[in-house]
Amino acid sequence: MTDASSTAPPPEPRLASDPARLGDRYATVVVGSGYGGAITAARLAMRGEAVCVLERGKEWPLGSFPETGGALAGNLRSKRHPFGLFDYYVCRDIDVLKGSGLGGTSLVNASVAIRPDADVFDDPRWPSALRTAASSGALWDDYGRAEQVLRVGHHPRFDGLTKVARMRARAAAAEGAEIAPVNLAVNFDVDGVNASGAQQHPCIDCGNCITGCNRGAKNTLDRNYLPLAKRHGAEIFTRVEVRSVMVDPAGDGYRLTVVVRDIDGARATRTIGARRVILSAGALGSTEILLRSAAAGLPVSSRLGHGFSGNGDYLGLAYNGEMRTDVLGFGNQPDSPRSAVAPGPTIVSVVRYDRHGPIGQRLAIEDFTTFPSGLVDLFRRTLPALALTGVDTDHGVRDKLGELQRIGRDYLRWDPDGAANHSMVYLVMAFDDGGGTIGLDRDGKVEITWPSVRTDPVFAHIDRELEAHARSFGATYVHLDRWNPWRGGGNLITAHPLGGCNLADDADGGVVDDRAQVYDGTGGVHAHLHVIDGAMVPMPIGVNPFLTISALAEHVAHRLPTLD
Numbered sequence: 001m002t003d004a005s006s007t008a009p010p011p012e013p014r015l016a017s018d019p020a021r022l023g024d025r026y027a028t029v030v031v032g033s034g035y036g037g038a039i040t041a042a043r044l045a046m047r048g049e050a051v052c053v054l055e056r057g058k059e060w061p062l063g064s065f066p067e068t069g070g071a072l073a074g075n076l077r078s079k080r081h082p083f084g085l086f087d088y089y090v091c092r093d094i095d096v097l098k099g100s101g102l103g104g105t106s107l108v109n110a111s112v113a114i115r116p117d118a119d120v121f122d123d124p125r126w127p128s129a130l131r132t133a134a135s136s137g138a139l140w141d142d143y144g145r146a147e148q149v150l151r152v153g154h155h156p157r158f159d160g161l162t163k164v165a166r167m168r169a170r171a172a173a174a175e176g177a178e179i180a181p182v183n184l185a186v187n188f189d190v191d192g193v194n195a196s197g198a199q200q201h202p203c204i205d206c207g208n209c210i211t212g213c214n215r216g217a218k219n220t221l222d223r224n225y226l227p228l229a230k231r232h233g234a235e236i237f238t239r240v241e242v243r244s245v246m247v248d249p250a251g252d253g254y255r256l257t258v259v260v261r262d263i264d265g266a267r268a269t270r271t272i273g274a275r276r277v278i279l280s281a282g283a284l285g286s287t288e289i290l291l292r293s294a295a296a297g298l299p300v301s302s303r304l305g306h307g308f309s310g311n312g313d314y315l316g317l318a319y320n321g322e323m324r325t326d327v328l329g330f331g332n333q334p335d336s337p338r339s340a341v342a343p344g345p346t347i348v349s350v351v352r353y354d355r356h357g358p359i360g361q362r363l364a365i366e367d368f369t370t371f372p373s374g375l376v377d378l379f380r381r382t383l384p385a386l387a388l389t390g391v392d393t394d395h396g397v398r399d400k401l402g403e404l405q406r407i408g409r410d411y412l413r414w415d416p417d418g419a420a421n422h423s424m425v426y427l428v429m430a431f432d433d434g435g436g437t438i439g440l441d442r443d444g445k446v447e448i449t450w451p452s453v454r455t456d457p458v459f460a461h462i463d464r465e466l467e468a469h470a471r472s473f474g475a476t477y478v479h480l481d482r483w484n485p486w487r488g489g490g491n492l493i494t495a496h497p498l499g500g501c502n503l504a505d506d507a508d509g510g511v512v513d514d515r516a517q518v519y520d521g522t523g524g525v526h527a528h529l530h531v532i533d534g535a536m537v538p539m540p541i542g543v544n545p546f547l548t549i550s551a552l553a554e555h556v557a558h559r560l561p562t563l564d
Contacts, residue, residue, distance in 0.1 A: 300520065311498055
């Protein structure tokens with residue numbers, strides 16, 4: 001299998017310009033091209049404003065995403081590889097995985113677009129204006145706007161996917177559980193140029209959502225909002241990393257210190273000016289920029305960095321059960337013999353628990369089951385060792401012989417009747433206590449401290465339910481974490497970092513106001529300095545957060561004043 005498939009579409013026009021053409025001053029600079037940045041840039045450009053988007057990663061044309069194990073390993077972002085697709089933060093108490101590139105984490109997420117329960121917005125951690133917007137329906141209109149551009153909908157063959165049957169079996173036996181298809185930002189019909197002017201092809205159920213879709217079937221931001229921004233005049237630059245933002249001493253906006261890299265990674269530092277700055281570098285990135293700026297003298301709220309949440313993320317594995325699950329990805333190789341076992345997108349269903357009870361008891365368990373093509377061979381050989389740390393949910397000589405036979409098949413070759421294709425991975429979201437703090441260590445790197453996160457009782461509750469899922473088809477249950485030898489246990493891993501620049505009614509409660517303007521720490525705000533991304537979300541929301549971030553971006557963008 002190759003990384004650039006022979007079926008890849010012809011080259012399409014690039015969205016980004018050469019960073020060597022970056023100017024000295026712009027009206028509005030948007031830092032980051034994830035959901036918050038892409039949406040804000042598009043909406044401002046569509047109303048005729050001059051916008052510049054800065055993205056630290058590179059652009060990923062169709063056909064360029066990694067599809068082999070070696071290519072995936074080589075795309076971990078680091079100092080030596082600043083344009084890697086996957087950005088993994090190893091921290092003291094909880095690790096964070098996110099995407100890097102034009103389009104942000106949309107490039108490597110599972111495209112699950114779920115609205116949270118309405119009463120999530122009753123929580124006093126939200127500013128009063130946003131609580132009112134939710135209760136009046138105005139915020140839900142913003143959800144609708146995002147859903148329209150992102151073209152969300154159910155998988156048309158949802159009930160025909162084997163892994164859904166495994167989810168349904170447990171949901172039927174669990175009290176207070178409801179199974180449903182998830183809305184996905186995935187294209188199942190357009191074959192050609194879409195309404196935003198980008199190339200797309202229909203989903204072929206290949207299972208490579210989280211390693212990059214080489215067919216353009218995912219409705220990633222480079223397929224919709226970013227082309228809209230470009231079409232309406234926005235300038236987009238990749239390989240430009242913003243380090244800090246300071247008030248311009250000349251009294252005309254802000255000065256940004258940026259690092260510009262050439263394609264080989266060589267770097268040059270310079271400053272650019274902007275009348276308005278939108279920080280949309282993600283929960284860690286935007287918070288990091290403000291922390292560095294505060295250390296250099298930018299006055300901000302003392303709450304900066306506080307209120308970090310992993311959105312209750314938890315990963316579990318049910319390995320080598322008695323029934324097939326059909327979860328082996330085959331990538332952009334529709335003619336491969338492996339495509340006969342079509343796994344579907346990474347996630348297609350969710351089981352939600354206790355939706356009518358207290359928020360803290362609610363869980364959302366999703367079938368995060370499809371193994372991307374580049375990891376199938378690795379997983380079929382390494383999962384047996386990982387399973388030794390788990391709990392076998394059924395016993396007996398016949399059962400053990402069946403398990404060993406399936407493991408043997410996996411060691412010999414790719415085999416749909418092997419142990420890996422009798423397994424499920426689950427992604428769970430819940431309501432953690434949101435007690436993490438983002439800071440900078442002595443080397444100036446992001447650090448997350450949250451000593452109580454592993455003792456939060458919600459995770460013991462999740463563990464019990466995931467073990468029950470594994471038991472429903474006779475599998476071995478393993479909690480997936482990152483081993484931490486300094487703590488004698490594993491670190492939780494979140495793909496949904498939230499908070500750090502929390503929305504609040506005042507600077508005593510958070511970092512930005514209901515219009516996402518940064519508090520100046522002295523009773524006012526920094527005019528035209530905003531944080532619009534997951535960093536502003538003040539609490540876990542219990543479901544995949546990108547649609548909520550998108551709705552909040554739509555909400556704020558439509559209320560940003562026009563620059564004089």
